Amino acid sequence: MASLETAAEHERILREIESTDTNCIGPTLRSVYDGQEHGLFMEKLDARIRNHDREIEKMCNHHFQGFVDSITELLKVRGEAQKLKSQVTETNRHLQENGKELTTSMEELRQCRVQQRNIATTIDKLTHCLPVLEMYSRLQEQMKAKRYYPALRTLEQLEQTCLPKAGQYRFCSIMAENIPKLRIQIRDTAMSQLRDFLESIRKHSDKIGETAMKQASIIWGMLFHGSAG
Template sequence: MTSVETAAEHERILREIESTDTNCIGPTLRCYQLPVSKKKKEEKKKKNNKENQEEKKKEEKKKNNNKDMNEENQEKEKKKNKSVYDGQEHGLFMENLDVRIRNHDREIEKMCNHHFQGFVDSITELLKVRGEAQKLKSQVTETNRHLQDDGKELMGSMEELQKCRVQQRNMASTIDKLSHCLPVLEMYSRLQEQMRTKRYYPALRTLEQLEHTCLPRAGQYRFCSIMAENSPKLRTQIRDTAMTQLRDFLESIRKHSDKIGETAIRQAQTGTDMEARGSNSG
């Protein structure tokens, strides 16, 4: 191989090195970047998958056509590489290769320093945020404790208020029921007093008013039911007592009818005499 071909081959190899991704040069020369967001990772992953699928399709199409050409190119590449390492320009090639490697190392170091400084700044800011978060957590805990203490007092007051409201509602209901029951009791007491004094006609009117007016308003109470059940008995008792007294009165009149007639005639005669005397004196 001539010197011109050797120099061209050296340039080709150096161009391949320059075009190679710096992340793939070696494990000691890789640049570690900061993690990207999840969304960007997914987009990048989808893009890479799509590109890989397209490349696979292209490779499958060219696989059969380029099989023989690849074998020939591999043979040529082996011969060229052998000529590079066996030729006289091997030392010059290695020097150029070392220069390119040092240049790549400097670029990689700059890139790593740039991203490392950002990483350090992010960690510092994160530590500050953690301190503020701890302070905020302490404040929230203290506020929650005060709120719980105040809430206990408020709950106690609310329970007392609820009990008072229940008592107030019960008292109002009791007063309303008593306002309907008291007229019934007063009317029944009046009925008993009228029966005791033998005023039977007013007692019948009171009993009728009690049955048709007071008892329906009072509601379904036990004493109201007892009064309603005893009303016919009371009416019968009043009727029997009144009839007994009437019969006794009539019998007494029949027994003393002679005396009554004599007394009536005497009083009538006395009245007539007094009228006659008055007319004579006039």
């Protein structure tokens, strides 16, 4: 009975030592040494210390294993991070290359659009210039064929309609400057040929010559009026 009480007392003292501040365990230890069973208490204390050592070791082993597992996971994460970094670097390289290709394509597209606008502008200008050239070619053919009255009409149309629509071009300016000269040339050539014709008629018939002179006066008036216009 006494040993059970002693064991219970020792257990109480051990719990008190475990749960009490070290500055306050003096009276507790004194009660142990005042008794007759302090040797038994020391055995219990050693057993309790060994038990706590095992608990501490177990706890350390548990946390150490967790630490090792964490390091292992960290190494795995590091490896994955390296792979991800390589993938990001490769993706960035592809983006840079594709970006350069896109920039080149956009520049080529811009140049194509500029060329397209230039072509459209050229076609528009040619649309206004071609009638001038066609009209001038017709004028030359009419003069070559000695069709002077149609030539005067063509010259008038060229001067008043075609050239103003064509715009400010060098060849248009030259044509405009030559129109008065061409008109005088047509008039003089027509009158010269008319005089030759009348002279030939006069040699054959005075009456025909008189009638022809009247017609010449009329034609002369028409030509002169056309040149003045």
